[in-house]
Amino acid sequence: MNTEYFAELSRLLVARGMPDQEAAATVADLTGYLTESGKPDAREEFGPPEAFADRLTRDHDGERPEAGAETWKWTSDIYTDRLLLNRYGAEGWEVEGLDFVGRFVCRRTPGAAMRWEYRRESAHGAKQREELTAGLEPDGWEPCGRWLHMTYFKRPLAASTGPAADLAATPPPPARHLFFSTKFRGLVAVFAVSVVVFALALGFDVVDAIDLHRPAVYLAVLGAAAGGVLFGWYGVRRDIANGVESR
Structure with missing residues (x-):
């Protein structure tokens, strides 16, 4: 049933103008x-494919995108x-917003596009x-998406640079949709190793050289794995608060 649902949804999206x-x-x-x-059940989760396709192809004001508008969805980590x-x-x-999987949903109309600038702030609640x-509205900032406790704001670049913000031509849409920094990939690797060590500590005899059934060794390995996960999460929260950037 789900296969038929998604096949119909794909057909409807294309019929409504989505590339x-x-x-x-x-x-x-x-x-x-x-x-x-x-x-x-996809139908139970998303509703009828016709209505869902309508929601996915309408902008936030409930209108169809203007003719010639380009759309692009992409995601990155907090460092980029x-x-x-x-x-x-x-x-x-x-x-225009962030979707349910955390992608930035962007739109641009060649010939009528303007430059934009963005900022990210943290707020709890x-x-x-x-x-x-x-506090940001007087300077022209407006919210354009939220993920966890991070809120993103946008404003036309003309608000800070004036005529220099004019956009004479637009380059082709980027081919990429995923952008992950070296630091983020390193954190993912550390987390993956911690999970493997944690699994070993729970009794999977993958490494025979370590007797994980001895209480002292068991607790040491378990503590190291849990500590690695907690240290990584603390580091991410600290980097968000400090605005750490990486390429």
């Missing part, structure tokens, strides 16, 4: 999400997001977000 490649990527993301979430947002904002890409937004 074939984007429609295929969208359906693949939705399929992966459904599998990871453990939800058995602001660098990339401002790099591609300078090419005319406007972020609705009250902090409201206060943060109210």
